[in-house]
């Protein structure tokens with residue numbers, strides 16, 4: 001009986017901690033990532049954590065190696081080319097790339113590396129976008145935004161998209 005009570009109180013304590021944690025972090029937005037055939041190959045979860053937005057990407061059926069990934073300006077992913085996602089999310093009108101003296105876009109993100117089995121499970125953290133509505137750099141603007149994975153690596157300097165090649169996967173970020 002004692003053991004059960006201790007177990008219960010531990011459970012209550014951990015529930016309280018989780019609740020606090022969740023409210024400090026804000027709601028998690030989960031979206032599906034689709035490939036060029038329009039089929040789901042994974043998910044991305046976004047959460048506001050203080051000044052940062054954390055993006056947890058889990059996907060499979062990708063080609064192994066380094067790929068560019070960005071947040072694009074439109075919340076629309078029409079396969080197979082995902083052109084409807086538009087350009088990189090760029091509310092302050094910079095050029096592309098972390099190594100570009102006139103850079104970078106708010107939607108720019110570090111390259112991801114897909115394992116030899118075609119899977120990826122990674123957390124990306126960015127402080128130049130927000131999930132708070134109404135802000136100029138909000139990912140939840142009226143028509144949403146999108147997360148796009150490219151065929152090639154981002155060179156972090158070539159405007160407007162880092163020479164990262166075709167768009168191979170896309171997911172809509174919206175409330």
Ligand SMILES: [Cu+2]
Pocket residue numbers: 068069070071072088148149150161
């Ligand atoms: Cu892109």
Ligand SMILES: [Zn+2]
Pocket residue numbers: 070088095096097104105107108160161
């Ligand atoms: Zn860019």
